[in-house]
Every structure is written in C-alpha cells, then in structure tokens.
Amino acid sequence: IASLVMYLFAEFDDAANLLAANPDATTISIDEPAEIPKNQHSRRQDPGREEDDELLGTDDSDKTELLAGQKKSAPFWTFEYYQTFFDVDTYQVLDRIKGSVFPVPGKNFVRLYIRSNPDLYGPFWICATLVFTIAVSGNLSNFFIHLGKPTYHYVPEFRKVSIAATTIYAYAWLVPLALWGFLMWRNSKVMNIVSYSFLEIVCVYGYSLFIYIPTAILWIIPQKVVRWVLVMFSLCLSGSVLVMTFWPAVRDDNRRIALATVGTIVLLHALLAVGCLAYFFDAPELDFPAPVIPAHNVSTVVTRSR
Numbered sequence: 399i400a401s402l403v404m405y406l407f408a409e410f411d412d413a414a415n416l417l418a419a420n421p422d423a424t425t426i427s428i429d430e431p432a433e434i435p436k437n438q439h440s441r442r443q444d445p446g447r448e449e450d451d452e453l454l455g456t457d458d459s460d461k462t463e464l465l466a467g468q469k470k471s472a473p474f475w476t477f478e479y480y481q482t483f484f485d486v487d488t489y490q491v492l493d494r495i496k497g498s499v500f501p502v503p504g505k506n507f508v509r510l511y512i513r514s515n516p517d518l519y520g521p522f523w524i525c526a527t528l529v530f531t532i533a534v535s536g537n538l539s540n541f542f543i544h545l546g547k548p549t550y551h552y553v554p555e556f557r558k559v560s561i562a563a564t565t566i567y568a569y570a571w572l573v574p575l576a577l578w579g580f581l582m583w584r585n586s587k588v589m590n591i592v593s594y595s596f597l598e599i600v601c602v603y604g605y606s607l608f609i610y611i612p613t614a615i616l617w618i619i620p621q622k623v624v625r626w627v628l629v630m631f632s633l634c635l636s637g638s639v640l641v642m643t644f645w646p647a648v649r650d651d652n653r654r655i656a657l658a659t660v661g662t663i664v665l666l667h668a669l670l671a672v673g674c675l676a677y678f679f680d681a682p683e684l685d686f687p688a689p690v691i692p693a694h695n696v697s698t699v700v701t702r703s704r
Contacts, residue, residue, distance in 0.1 A: 483518040498605040521604020533559040536678030574599040606636040
C-alpha cells in the first residue's frame with residue numbers, strides 16, 4: 399500500500415510539473431462521461447423534403463432564433479410593442495425587396511428574409527407607394543387616351559386615390575388574415591402543417607406587391623398588348639414568391655385541399671392585378687358628340703332692277 403501511495407504521489411507531481419511547464423495543456427478525467435453524439439434522423443427523407451424542412455425550420459430552430467434575438471414582449475397598448483414591427487434598417491428592406499423581385503426557385507421567402515425579423519415598415523410603404531402610383535398613372539393614362547379630343551377637358555379624379563387605397567390595403571391585410579386563420583385551422587387537423595405567424599404572412603404579401611410599382615408606371619403606355627404582357631410578367635414574379643412560400647406549408651395536407659389553397663392564393667393575386675389594370679387604365683372610349691357649329695347671320699343684299 400505504501401508503494402502504491404508513493405506511485406500516485408509521483409504521478410501527481412509529474413502532472414503538476416507538466417501543467418507548470420505548459421499551462422494551456424488539456425487534461426482528461428476518466429470520471430467524465432464521454433460526449434454523446436446528437437441523435438440523427440431515424441428515417442430517410444426525400445432530398446426535396448429535407449430542403450423544405452431546412453428552409454421552413456423546426457420548433458427548436460425557431461426557439462433558438464427567438465432566444466438569440468432576445469426579443470422582449472411588451473403590452474400591446476404601449477408604443478414599444480408596435481416599435482418592434484418597424485425595427486429594420488435600409489439594407490434589410492432592400493434585401494427583402496430584391497428577394498421578392500428576383501425569387502430563387504426552391505427557396506422559401508419567409509425562412510430566408512422574414513423569420514429572423516418580420517416587419518411592417520416595408521409592406522406599409524410599399525402599399526402606400528403603390529396606391530399613389532396607380533392613382534397618378536391611371537389619371538395620366540386617361541389623359542393620354544383622350545388627348546386631342548375636341549370636347550375633352552382634363553379633370554383629375556382624386557377618388558381613384560381612395561379606391562386604390564381601399565383595394566390595396568384590404569388585399570394586403572384581409573387576405574393574409576384569412577390565410578393565417580385557415581393555416582391555423584388546418585394545423586389543428588393535420589400535424590405536419592406549418593403555420594406561419596400573421597405578421598410573417600402580411601410581410602410576404604406586402605413585399606410581393608413591390609413589382610407592381612414599376613409595372614403601374616409602365617402601364618401609362620397606351621398599348622393594350624404591352625400592358626397585358628407587363629401584367630403577366632409581374633404576376634408570374636410575385637405569384638411565384640407566394641407559391642414557393644406557402645406550398646411547403648400545405649403540401650402534407652390533403653392533396654385537393656393543398657392544391658385548392660395554392661390555387662386560391664394565385665387567383666386572388668391575379669384578380670388584384672387584372673382588376674387594377676381594367677379599372678384604372680383600360681378606360682372606355684368616350685363618345686364625343688360632333689361639334690355643333692353655330693350658324694352665322696348672313697345679310698342678303700337684294701338688288702332691284704328697274
């Protein structure tokens with residue numbers, strides 16, 4: 399026993415000398431349990447489904463992002479509660495606008511741009527800019543269509559601003575509200591349904607409308623063919639953002655319900671674009687009556703012959 403104790407003390411002195419010579423040395427204790435590797439997925443998944451799951455994220459990743467951001471919840475009646483919805487910088491807004499104008503196939507807009515910090519600043523100003531762009535461009539289009547008519551007098555139609563504002567903001571808020579409620583309802587029926595938050599859906603719809611701002615300016619061109627080509631091009635870009643965002647969320651639902659949901663999203667988006675073009679720009683030709691030329695009094699000179 400004495401020799402064993404002397405051996406242990408000798409080993410301890412050697413370890414102490416090594417640590418004194420190299421303080422950065424790593425020591426290993428036999429009492430510490432070995433690090434257990436993280437469990438991997440027990441079942442295989444399709445490559446496309448794995449990419450969608452990675453883009454949509456899991457509950458653990460979402461909790462990690464929220465904890466990393468250290469977001470504090472404030473009462474909804476305070477100014478701090480609404481201030482968080484506008485806490486974005488110019489680079490984030492421009493990056494999200496670029497992502498909505500140039501969508502990447504297979505990439506989820508919410509996961510790439512929105513989920514880290516959803517905002518209302520971009521959607522609010524995009525909708526406001528679109529309202530005034532459509533109203534002003536619609537008045538200019540009506541002016542150019544009837545320019546040169548003899549009895550036409552240009553009168554600015556300010557009611558188009560209120561009509562455009564009602565249409566755009568109702569679409570940007572009521573449709574996301576209905577879609578959010580539908581996803582929440584289906585989430586209670588099907589466990590695999592991914593439910594976005596209402597703020598994320600509003601953010602997606604708001605940024606998807608940006609492409610219509612330059613399109614509305616180009617709609618001033620008085621050529622129906624050019625206008626319809628522009629509206630189809632814009633509809634394909636903005637509609638693809640919505641499809642690539644919401645299809646992964648409903649793909650595990652019933653096939654018919656999933657296709658009907660995506661089809662309804664695209665149909666409502668198309669109705670907004672076509673309706674704005676038809677109401678504000680494709681104004682019907684006015685039937686102008688032929689100008690009436692007033693008859694001038696003509697004095698007749700009668701010459702009598704004698």
